[in-house]
Amino acid sequence: MSAQAPILLLAQVDDASGEVLGFVLDELTRVGAKNVQLLSTIGKKGRPGHVLLVDVDPADEEDVAALLVGELGIWGYRVLESTHKHFEIRRYQVRLELQLGDGAIHQHPLRLKRILAGGVFVRAKAEYDDLVAITAVHEHVPVAVLKSAVETAIGASEPGDVLRVALAVPAKTTF
Template structure:
């Protein structure tokens, strides 16, 4: 399975991730030219070689009106009209995204990343998403970072993205809303469910909201680097200097397909009603069963019966066995150990004429398929008065 591992021992920011991703390409200058053709207003990407602690990597400069972010802030700090240019609503940003010369799928990815940022800001400030004013992450350089990262990941066509535990730094950071703790409140919301840690020796922000949102959206797994056959390694260098090399490292390679072991618990039953069996099956799922099914069988003395099969993980075996004995009439259970091969899975939300509909993606072993969430299709059909087949056809367009 083609996999991308993102190592965040010095945090993650949009420009560092972009540089680390572009360093994976054989012709980085070609990819920079492609980025500059996307049509972000007043923005130019400039890629530079960078060397930190003897390690060669890339540094991405985003030029807005020919200047970098820091220079722009200095020029605009006494110009209220120019300063207001940096305060955009989500609708303003989506309008910029729609004007890009880029695939529809990449536009969708960029919008979803910004939606995550808007939802985090909404939760922190108690303001509805449409009313959120983006400050730093609404600047053109932030839009450029997110666009570049989404485009480069799309072009890599990886099956799986794994992110390491993220070093967020420590201390405080100056933001548009004042002095904030590290990680900032919005970043902390975005990192929910993602392993991260503080570094007491580095008193600054290492993980930005942009970096956190990109990881939140794209990462399918988190943890230490899996066993990989590595083909490329990229280094995206940050601007600041620390005792430890300030970089995001990306590792591209092949990982083994997902495989695990499960237990198959089974028993023969010929003296229970279908309703009783249905109730028992629900109980098995409640205590951790992965799957439960029945098979019609013929038993001794020509009695019709069922083979009840319950799949579970080894750590859930005792609970499932207890529930089988409690909720069925069997007096014996058979156990088999099975290898299970599974496709990697992820769920994303798609905007459709019927509202947001979740789509499940399953991939690996040369397979890549998507399927709309049944419950969401049912709700859309009920609200619109259309059939499930019509809904499926409409959202596939």
């Protein structure tokens, strides 16, 4: 872990395709960005552009800067003074026991987060990538439905090793 607090970089991008921007977003994470946001903007003379916000440890700034100039051709960027207020995040690895409408129970690994503010539970979240992997196995279960059911089942208490969720979904839905 870095001894220094992360810094926030702001880069203005005025000439990059969607494909290049998508590639850069992935690469920023690979070279150390903690968080990345890309905002669509309208610049001078009504030209479309983007503003890129990158949270990064100071030790990784040089690698991020090299990527930004190399891939996006930016001429410079701003380092913004900011303070990040962070909630307490507790992470868990559980086994999801998913009972579907046919009565069968399916088991899947699932990562969860519980968010606390001042030690008080605020919200639970399931890892989206895990939910997508589970719904890939059960094609008739929408990700949004599974997410809602799982996060409701987590509740305010500490999860155990197993999280049980039942969904009354039909075997196959056709439209």
